[in-house]
Amino acid sequence: AFATYFKADTSFIIDETLSQQELYKKLLSIIQPNQTYAINITGVFDSLKLRSVPKQQPPFILLSDAVKYQTIFNIPTIKGTMIGFLTPNFAAALNVVGFHFHFLNDEATKGGHVLNSTIKKATIQIARMTAIELQLPNSKAFNQLNLSGVDKEQLYKAEH
Secondary structure (H helix, E strand, O other): OOOOOOOOOEEEEEOOOEEHHHHHHHHHOOOOOOOEEEEEEEEEEEEEEEEEOOOOOOOOOOHHHHHHHOEEEEEOOEEEEEEEEEEOHHHOOOOOOEEEEEEEEOOOOOEEEEEEEEEEEEEEEEEEEOOOOOOOOOOHHHHOOOOOOOOHHHHHHHHO
16 A cells, blocks of 8 residues: 655646546646655535445455455545555556555544545645655465466456
């Protein structure tokens, strides 16, 4: 998972309705494709499609299996914050490539992984990440995992 102390390099206001694909197109017109970015979008969303998987306990199952038990939420107009990252293709072994967003409403009562969104009005802040620190666990469970390759089809199904 990626985490950062967010400090925006760029900020702008969206005062028009944008689908998720229109949002991505606008963001890609501003940023560089080989960089990693943290993105904070705060405002009013016309609609959101979110998902949440049940809380997991050891022994943990694959995300591709956990999403079989997910709950999908279709939320109408709501205020809140969508946060996420844009990860370039070359970093596929570290994080999900492309845009990856999560949402939390202003009251902190609704949230989840964003499957689709429509923005009505928002402030968008972008921070280019200049370094990535990788911390690996030193546990028996981690050391015995088969990490020889990522099943891209399973990953796509889990994230979309």
